[in-house]
Amino acid sequence: SSELTQDPAVSVALGQTVRITCQGDSLRSYYASWYQQKPGQAPLLVIYDKDKRPSGIPDRFSGSTSGDTASLTITGAQAEDEADYYCNSRDTSGIHVFFGGGTKLTVL
Amino acid sequence: QVQLQESGPGLVKPSETLSLTCTVSGVSISDYFWSWIRQPAGKGLEWIGRIFTTGTSSYNPSLNSRVTMSVDTSKNQFSLRVSSLTAADTAIYYCARQIVAVPPGANYYSMYMDVWGKGITVTVSS
Numbered sequence: 001s002s003e004l005t006q007d008p009a010v011s012v013a014l015g016q017t018v019r020i021t022c023q024g025d026s027l028r029s030y031y032a033s034w035y036q037q038k039p040g041q042a043p044l045l046v047i048y049d050k051d052k053r054p055s056g057i058p059d060r061f062s063g064s065t066s067g068d069t070a071s072l073t074i075t076g077a078q079a080e081d082e083a084d085y086y087c088n089s090r091d092t093s094g095i096h097v098f099f100g101g102g103t104k105l106t107v108l
Numbered sequence: 109q110v111q112l113q114e115s116g117p118g119l120v121k122p123s124e125t126l127s128l129t130c131t132v133s134g135v136s137i138s139d140y141f142w143s144w145i146r147q148p149a150g151k152g153l154e155w156i157g158r159i160f161t162t163g164t165s166s167y168n169p170s171l172n173s174r175v176t177m178s179v180d181t182s183k184n185q186f187s188l189r190v191s192s193l194t195a196a197d198t199a200i201y202y203c204a205r206q207i208v209a210v211p212p213g214a215n216y217y218s219m220y221m222d223v224w225g226k227g228i229t230v231t232v233s234s
Contacts, residue, residue, distance in 0.1 A: 043153065049211065095166050102153070
């Protein structure tokens, strides 16, 4: 299977917590990574190996997986977190990579 | 600091072949896997494929017959060719470093893209 399903849009009040989800059969076998993309910019890795943060990514970003669903949680969302978020994993062969459709996060 | 820079034509004609190059600085290209990803305007990300310096490559099955990647270690560059172009190939094309490795003490392979180029806009039009 090579499909990852994301909600097209999610909103959160400033300072509140938001969870962005990504569902797919391959997530039962492989970890997800998450990318943040702001308008006019290249994607930025924010979570890899399910729950690891690259250097420089604020600790308000966290990741988790349960069954076939991976989640990106932003605890205390800031205005600068408004962006598109994409999950990413492998297909069931483990060789090919694919992305979810993306979630547009609006911080109110 | 690892940096990637895409280069190539901004406009190509339908049915022709697109050739893009990604120049890597700050790290030897020989030590990693390298990927291409594209994004049509207003749409999501699509992984095109990846290559290692040995020439080992994997391509998105939906593009497999039209895509070729190569590596030039002497220039620290890797390249993408997409043939038989149509308007549907119009997109921003990104190159990225793809980590494919077993983390210390782990029993699984990590696979993610940790450094990206800024992207290059390619339009397919006559």
